[in-house]
Amino acid sequence: MSIKKALLQAYRIAVLIMIAWLIRAHHDRMRVQGDWPVTVSEVKTFLPEAYRLKVDPGPRGGLKVLDSTGNQIGYAIRTMPNSKSITGYSGPSDVLMVFNADDKACGVAIRHSYDTPSHVEDVSSDYLFMESWNGKSWEEIAAIKDLHQAGIYGVSGATRTSEAVGESLSYRLASTQGEIQDDWQLRISWRDFALMIFLIFGCLFAFWKNPSFQRRRWIFSLVTILGLGLWMGDLLAQSLLIGWIKGGVPWKTLPGIVIFATASFLLPWASGQPVYCQFICPHGNLQRWAMKLLPARWKRPMPDSVKWAAQWIAPLLLLIVLITVFLHLEIDLTGIEPFDAYLLKGAGIATISVAVIGLLVSLYYPMFYCKYACPTGWLLGFIRKRAGKDHFSARDWIGIVLLMIACGLYWMPAEWILG
């Protein structure tokens, strides 16, 4: 491979990895910060040198407090939503706790409360109470089961509110106190073996051009439609990929589909062969069968202008995916692709419509959905190694634009769009 080709391939996979990283980082930030993110100014009250907050996606689920040189000088957590069921007089409170560099509490503040406002004000202004945790470690606070025993006494006239504040803190810290049980045991089921068989045969049909073997490809395509599609329902889809990016790749519980998906991306990237799209994807194979249904003379040539416009469908669907993910819109990502239709029972109207319309259109314009409207296929095509001369094409420009949009959505406050 020439250097130029290698750089282009590196660029293409890097774009996908960066977009995935942005989605993951945004998800972690939302998971930790929620709808009311802790701000530096709140933390500065207790740590004046605080300059930046960095989301900690680890078990503590808080924020690392960094100074201007990037050194961690503390840690901050909020009690909501973990402690939302701990109510004071009439509602729960969202409490901020800040730890210093020695991992000792150095400040507590009530950020927002659903409790009686006057009680909340009484508690907030009782410095003796609010400083009761100062100097205590995370573990010590998490271990507090009885506030009185720990020497923390409620605020007179707002006892329940203040006790709820104390309990919220202990509960929040204790809820992440336990070590996450890392289950190293791989769970392998028949589905994993079945997916490997599909992958192996897909690779065989892609790379082994033996004529007698290739003549049996129609059998494999039927098996993918019936087996992989209708029976197992294991198709690559945006909803699957986004779920993995946000929630983690389930390689221990579903190793088969993880290997299957990884190979589907790496094979075209490394070899140029669209193994998944061309040989394995049930919907692609179904469209190939649909192509054969109508006589060739019925097929219409697509006007150039329509072809040009149709090329934008998949990238615009990817744009919808990005906007949905970053703005937390109520758009079901399974509905923008036809793959969930293979689940039959659980399929929604949108996904069935996309499947049926895509197939009907492909009767007259062969492989229409695969060529123009499949966002997952677009991604696989984006990273696919090109045969012959390769250059920075329109598709690569679209990749950059999608990356820039992801960056913009990541850095831009959602209020600018949502108000």
Next chain:
Amino acid sequence: MKSTLRFIALIPVLVGVAMILVPSIREKRLELRVRSTLLTVQEALQRLHVADEEYPRKRLSGHDLVKLLVDRKFLDPTLLNPWTGKSYLSDASQDCLLYHSDQEGEIYNLSVVSPKSKRVLFQLDSTEHQSLEEENESF
């Protein structure tokens, strides 16, 4: 001519994308405004409860509740109706906020109900729904 044809062919695609995105963005914006209004009204209601030692014992629409809270000076009169964008005091045309209490005025319930399906979209009350926070996924 070629670019004109291309642009014309692109219009349905763009319209399709807009039909997917625009309603969802509008819905999200409304959701954020409704949450903010609900929290503001809830806080004012709590202050009223402290003053009167009970919650209002009648069923009230959002507009009537806001009027009551504004009259008692627990709420800013400039509060906007999140569904219309106009002042909540002057505009009762679209109001999906409902309030009720028990006979003793000891508990409150604020609900936002979908105008079409009558499904409860948001709820704040003294018992089961004491916050609008959503559960985090486990760390």
